[in-house]
Amino acid sequence: MSVLDNLPEEIGRWPRTAATEAAIAFTAEHAPEWLLNHSVRSYFYARSIATATNLVAGTDYDDETLFLATVLHDIGLTDAGQGPNRFEVDGAFRAARFAREHGLSDVAADQIWDAVALHTSSGIAPHKHVICALAHFGIGADIFAFGVENVDRAVLDAAHAAFPYLDLRKNIHDQLVHQIDEKPSKWVPLSFVDTVYRKYRPDNPFPGLDELLAGPVRPD
Numbered sequence: 001m002s003v004l005d006n007l008p009e010e011i012g013r014w015p016r017t018a019a020t021e022a023a024i025a026f027t028a029e030h031a032p033e034w035l036l037n038h039s040v041r042s043y044f045y046a047r048s049i050a051t052a053t054n055l056v057a058g059t060d061y062d063d064e065t066l067f068l069a070t071v072l073h074d075i076g077l078t079d080a081g082q083g084p085n086r087f088e089v090d091g092a093f094r095a096a097r098f099a100r101e102h103g104l105s106d107v108a109a110d111q112i113w114d115a116v117a118l119h120t121s122s123g124i125a126p127h128k129h130v131i132c133a134l135a136h137f138g139i140g141a142d143i144f145a146f147g148v149e150n151v152d153r154a155v156l157d158a159a160h161a162a163f164p165y166l167d168l169r170k171n172i173h174d175q176l177v178h179q180i181d182e183k184p185s186k187w188v189p190l191s192f193v194d195t196v197y198r199k200y201r202p203d204n205p206f207p208g209l210d211e212l213l214a215g216p217v218r219p220d
Contacts, residue, residue: 010158019102037163046138069115092117
């Protein structure tokens with residue numbers, strides 16, 4: 001039984017394929033409830049934003065690809081997707097591999113890689129392909145309410161009722177910090193992960209902008 005069975009009428013349907021069913025099962029297996037709920041809400045918000053901007057599934061974008069990009073976008077925060085890189089990039093590699101393993105084309109897998117890797121990259125993701133842009137907008141609407149006014153209110157309310165928020169912001173930050181504590185290679189200067197890490201680890205040893213500017217421009 002899928003966690004997406006018996007959805008509220010206001011949310012509507014989802015692209016039920018072998019790949020999407022496997023993706024929701026995979027995320028449900030490896031992600032805590034707060035992260036699973038965020039991933040699911042992000043898809044429905046992305047699709048609602050697409051509708052609000054007159055984008056049509058099957059014509060302007062592939063709904064199966066968008067589903068995988070959003071539902072798997074934070075898999076890098078789980079043991080199933082963790083590696084040596086910042087969580088977005090680890091997640092991108094895992095999500096793209098998942099897509100190929102489940103029969104999606106290389107083009108779709110590459111679009112999923114972009115969408116997952118760039119989902120925290122405001123000012124970049126919206127200027128890639130439509131899957132990358134929609135995933136970015138749906139995810140941002142959910143976690144920080146960026147552009148949430150473009151999500152249909154009925155979808156917003158129904159998604160929050162069916163898939164509760166569960167202190168998402170604090171939980172996702174705690175997990176990111178934990179990963180960097182365990183594996184410092186996952187930290188990247190002047191990035192989203194750097195911003196979060198500095199908030200919770202103000203005495204961290206990583207160089208900030210001042211230290212970087214004070215460094216040599218070339219080896220002696």
